[in-house]
Amino acid sequence: MTGSLIIAGLGPGDAALVTPEVSAALACATDVVGYAPYVARVPAREGLTLHPSDNRMELQRAGEALKLAAEGRNVVIVSSGDPGVFAMAAAVFEALEASPQRQNLSIRVLPGITAMLAAAARAGAPLGHDFCAINLSDNLKPWLTIEKRLRLAAEADFAIALYNPRSASRPDGFARALEVLKEAGCGERMIIFAHSVTTPKERIEILPLQEARADMADMATLVIVGNSATRRVGRWVYAPRRAS
């Protein structure tokens, strides 16, 4: 009786963006563990136990998944997007570090379409040149670290994908992030708000950063700030490949 743990990405929402590799893993699972809205995306079937949990329970959830796998279950932890990008994979390895007796378990990470790739595809090609991805949640890092990274990203002229821009418990950070970017000379850059991308609620807004308002973002929004050369063609936005 050998269990296994797979950390899988479900992509941004549309079932047509779930990789066949992830679908095959879910078809073989005995247990699916994850934040409730993501677990709800896995079809119920006989022989499959679903373990939905609350948000911000990442470490406990990872520990539970490792325990089930050690007991011989075939466990899949599901994340939205890609499990390695601001999602469950890092939490599982943290939990594994705290449980050396579990380090011989069979573990696999299965990539998924992370939100910035889906958002970029809808807008055009704003990530076609060098870019960075910053998680705006300051639950696990100081806000000043975020500000420093925003300033350096602006100086490097990266396009900037902003994950988790704003939530009920963090209503003010995104407004401050917009201020920092304006102070860093990014006011005329293009900003893209991709809401609930690839779901029926999808909505894409594109405008100059200096006209953006903080309440344009919530937790279902992925924000992309273009680089200084990002431009429009028709309804599209793209970063030219050539840079000076």
Add this chain to the structure above:
Amino acid sequence: MTGSLIIAGLGPGDAALVTPEVSAALACATDVVGYAPYVARVPAREGLTLHPSDNRMELQRAGEALKLAAEGRNVVIVSSGDPGVFAMAAAVFEALEASPQRQNLSIRVLPGITAMLAAAARAGAPLGHDFCAINLSDNLKPWLTIEKRLRLAAEADFAIALYNPRSASRPDGFARALEVLKEAGCGERMIIFAHSVTTPKERIEILPLQEARADMADMATLVIVGNSATRRVGRWVYAPRRAS
């Protein structure tokens, strides 16, 4: 007779990482356009014309695809990985900007698993904290811009994904990139060389950056430099979620 153009990502190599959305698009295509090794990944079938082309022909290829779509064909341009990340999508929008008469064409971008996500999944979770992606090819941007971005990325303590690290026509840039990162204090950071990830030739090497040699990378290699906190657990490497 209305044609269409789809810009699709085939993922890093394994067919199990091609999204159902992309597979469906390929099943409806009349024409597939792309760099020959990527076109070779599309199964031939009756009614489908394959248009393989050489490397570094991006703009011509994009123009050809737009022309075919304008003639009423259902064209799919294929890229490896994600089409929006250092791939064909930006080239298509550049070509579209030069052909205003084509701007009413139906165009869609379909995301794919870009190499850094597949490489990160194999290594653990090195992109679990803020990160950036830099294309090391200086065909379309000055080398000094690349060096500046490497230094700022190190200062921001981003994990750094390096695309196109080294090729026959650019044998020296990657060695210089390693020097720049050492000068910027990244010598003790972990570096991951992911060769031909998700293919039968896959090989993953993980070592301290100061021990890395430039000849460890070629054009089939995706390199990830960890951030300053990136650590090992068992055979895995991950970026802790918490930062100071």
